[in-house]
Amino acid sequence: MGGMQAPPAGPGNGPAAQPASLPxxxxxxxxxxxxxxxxxxxxxxxxxxxxxxxxxxxxxxxxPVDTGIASPPPLIAAASPISVPFWMQPTxxxxxxxxxxxxxxxxxxxxxxSGILGREAEARRAGLYAQMSxxxxxxxxxxxxxxxxxxxxxxxxxxxxxxxxxxxxTQLMPATADGLGVNRFDIIGNLRGGARYLREQLDHFGQVxxxxxxYNAGPGRVRGGRIPRIAETEGYVANILTNWSRLSWGGRxxxxxxxxxxxxxxxxxxxxxxxTTF
Numbered sequence: 001m002g003g004m005q006a007p008p009a010g011p012g013n014g015p016a017a018q019p020a021s022l023p024x025x026x027x028x029x030x031x032x033x034x035x036x037x038x039x040x041x042x043x044x045x046x047x048x049x050x051x052x053x054x055x056x057x058x059x060x061x062x063x064p065v066d067t068g069i070a071s072p073p074p075l076i077a078a079a080s081p082i083s084v085p086f087w088m089q090p091t092x093x094x095x096x097x098x099x100x101x102x103x104x105x106x107x108x109x110x111x112x113x114s115g116i117l118g119r120e121a122e123a124r125r126a127g128l129y130a131q132m133s134x135x136x137x138x139x140x141x142x143x144x145x146x147x148x149x150x151x152x153x154x155x156x157x158x159x160x161x162x163x164x165x166x167x168x169x170t171q172l173m174p175a176t177a178d179g180l181g182v183n184r185f186d187i188i189g190n191l192r193g194g195a196r197y198l199r200e201q202l203d204h205f206g207q208v209x210x211x212x213x214x215y216n217a218g219p220g221r222v223r224g225g226r227i228p229r230i231a232e233t234e235g236y237v238a239n240i241l242t243n244w245s246r247l248s249w250g251g252r253x254x255x256x257x258x259x260x261x262x263x264x265x266x267x268x269x270x271x272x273x274x275x276t277t278f
Contacts, residue, residue, distance in 0.1 A: 100209050102202040104140035108133050114147075116243055117155060124156040128169070132191060139195040145208065146195060148243035149215070152236060153194075158187050170194020212237045 111129040113122060129147075136146035153171040154160035166173050168190035177184035182193035201211035201219060213227045216236045221228045227237055 100207040102206055102208055102211065106133075106137035106141060106143050108137055108143055114151070114243075114247060116246065117151060121151075121155040121157070124158075125151070128156055128158075128187070131188060132169075135188070135191045135195050138192075139199045141195055141199055141202070142244070142248070144244045144248040145240070146198065147247055148240045149194070149198060149212070151243055152240050158190070168194075170197075172197070209237050209241065212240055 111126055111133075114125065117125060125147075132147060132150060133143045136143045150156055150169050153166075154169050156169065158169055159167075160169070160171065161167050162171060164173070167184050169187065170190055170193060172180075172182070172184040172190060172193050174184070176197060177190075177193055180193045180196050182196075183189040184193060198211065198215055201214040202208065204219065205211045205214060205222065207225075209227060210222050210225065213233050213236075214222045217228050217230055217233045221230070221233075227234060
C-alpha cells in the first residue's frame with residue numbers, strides 16, 4: 001500500500017485549509033448507548049492487521065495516538081475465531097460417549113471395495129467375502145466387524161503365518177484351534193474358528209472394544225473393564241474400530257481411542273472415547 005497523498009488545494013490555488021482543532025476540554029467522545037468509539041488511525045489499523053496475521057501472537061500495543069477522542073478499547077485476543085463445524089474441517093477431535101455394548105446381529109451386505117487394502121489384498125477379500133459374510137451371520141457377528149478383524153489379522157491371506165505360529169485368515173493359534181475343534185489350515189474352518197472365538201469374547205465381555213482386546217492379547221489380560229496397557233493391543237483395537245466404521249458407514253473415517261472409565265462416572269455400558277474424523 002502506498003502513502004496517502006495530500007488533499008488538493010482549495011479554491012483560488014491557495015494552500016489547503018487546515019482542519020479545526022478540537023477544543024482542549026474535549027478529551028473523550030460522549031457516551032452513546034450501544035456504540036463504541038474506535039481509534040481508526042493508520043498506525044493502529046496496521047498494528048491490528050500485523051497482530052492478527054501473526055496468528056494471534058500478542059505483543060505490546062504501541063502508544064495510542066492522541067486524536068482528541070476516546071482511547072481505543074482493549075485488544076481482543078485473536079485466539080477466538082469463528083466456530084467451524086467439525087465436518088467442514090480437514091481433521092478434528094471430538095470427545096464423545098459411544099455405546100460399545102455388543103448386540104448380536106450381522107446385517108449382511110454385498111461386497112464393495114474397502115478402499116483400505118492394497119490391490120492384491122483387495123482381490124483376495126473379494127474372492128472370500130461371501131464366505132466371510134455368511135460365517136459372520138452364522139455367529140451373529142456384524143459383518144463389518146468380522147471383515148475388519150480379518151483385514152487386521154491377515155490382510156485376507158489364507159496362508160498368513162505369524163512368528164508366534166498363528167495361522168490363516170483369523171490367525172488362530174494351535175491351542176486355540178484345538179479348543180475350538182476346527183482345522184485352522186482349512187479356509188472355512190479357520191473362518192469359523194475365528195468367528196466362534198470372537199463371539200465367545202463378545203459374549204463374555206459384552207463390549208466390542210474389550211472383546212477385541214481379548215482376541216488380540218488373550219482374555220486373561222483384560223481386567224477391570226479396561227483395555228490392557230499394551231501398545232500393540234491398543235493399536236489393534238483402534239485400527240479395527242476405525243475400519244469397521246469405514247466399512248459400515250463409508251466415506252468418513254472415525255478413529256476411536258478408549259480411555260479409562262475411571263476418568264468420570266458414566267452410565268453402565270458406556271465408554272468415553274476420543275474420536276477423530278477425517
